[in-house]
Amino acid sequence: MNNATFTELLFGPAGSFFMYSMLIVIIVMTLLVSLRLLITRRKVGYLSMVIALVILIVQYGQLVAHAVTQTQSDAGTFTALLLKLLAFVLLNIGIYQLYNATRKRDMAIFFLFLAGTAAISLTYWSIPEWLQENMEQTSLLRPLFMELYLFILLFVSFLLVGPRIGQNGKYQIMLTVYFAAHMLHMANVYLFDDKQPYLKLSEQTIPFLFHIVLFLFIFERVIEIMQAIYNSSITDGLTKLYNRKYFFSRVTQYIEGRVPVSVIFSDIDNFKKLNDTKGHQTGDAMLKQVAQIMKEETADAGLCGRYGGEELVVLVTDPDTDPAELAERIRARVERESIVTVSMGYSRSKKGVTADELVKQADEAMYEAKTSGKNKVVGL
Known part of the structure; x- marks a missing residue:
C-alpha cells in the first residue's frame, strides 16, 4: 500500500501537481526580484524578463490545472505551447x-x-485533410513544428546571445538544461507515446535546475549592480583611483587605530600648460597613465586616490615600505615612461598628528618640491 501510494505520488497527478506548484514558487521568487530591479533601474531588459516570467507562471498554472482535471483540449495544448515559446x-x-x-x-x-x-504557431491548426482522419497522428503532428522551432530558438540563443552577455557560464548551463528537458519531452511523446513514467518525471524535475540557475542569474545581476554602485561611489571616474572622500576616510581609520602609516602627495608638473597646448584629451591620458603607474607601484604597499585635479595621493600602509623610496620609484617611472613629470612630497604619521594634519604635511612637502625645481621628492 505504501509502495502504491509513493508511486502514485511520484508519477501520478499528485506528483505533477506538486512539481508544477513548486516551479511556480521559484518563478514567483525570480519575478519579484526582476520586478524590484525594473522599478529601481527602469531598464527595458527587466521589463522583458518580467513579462516572460508572468507568461511562465500562466503556463505552469495551466499545467497545474491539467494535473487536477486530467483533461486537455487542443486549444489548451496550443495555448501551453505558445506560452512556452x-x-x-x-x-x-x-x-x-x-x-x-x-x-x-x-x-x-x-x-x-x-x-x-x-x-x-499557425502550423498547429494547419494539418492536411488526409491526415485529419487519423486522430492519433493528428494529435502528434499538430505540435510538431512548434516543438522543433524551440530547438532552433535554443541554437540561436547559444550562437547570438551567449557571447554577448555577462555570466555566460550560467547562461550556457540554463540552455543546456532546457535542451535536455525538451529532448526528453520529445522522446517521451514521439517515441514512447507519452507512456514512460520516468521520462515524464525527468521532464518535470529538470526544469527545477533551469529555474534555480535563472534565479541565481538574476540574483547575481543584483550583486553586480550593487558592486557597480558602490565602486562608483568610492572611485574617480577618470583614473579609477579612490576618490578624495574615501581616501581620507581610510587615512582617518588608520590614524584613529594608531597604525603607523605614511601619505605621499603628488602633483603633475605644468599640467595646465599641457592642457592648454595639447588639449584636455592629452591631459586626461597623462593623468590616467600616472595613476596606473602609481597603482602598479603601490599594489602591495597601500592604496591610491585622486585628491583633486592633477593631485594624486598614496596611503602607505605596509610598515616595511619606505615612502621615500616608493615615491622615488613612482617619480622615476613617470619621467621615464610618459611626457610629464611629477613633484612629490611625503609625511609619516606621528603621535598626536591627526589625519587631516598628516595629509596637509604631505601636501606642504609636495609644494616645497614644486617650488624648488619640480620633478623631485621631498619629505617632511
Missing part, C-alpha cells in the same frame, strides 16, 4: 538587454523572432 523568446531577449543597449537592428531581430513564433 513566447516565454523562452522574451526571456532571452531580456537577458540580452541586461548587458547590451537595444539598437534598432536588435529591435528588428527581436520582432522577427516574435513574428516567427506567431507564424510557426
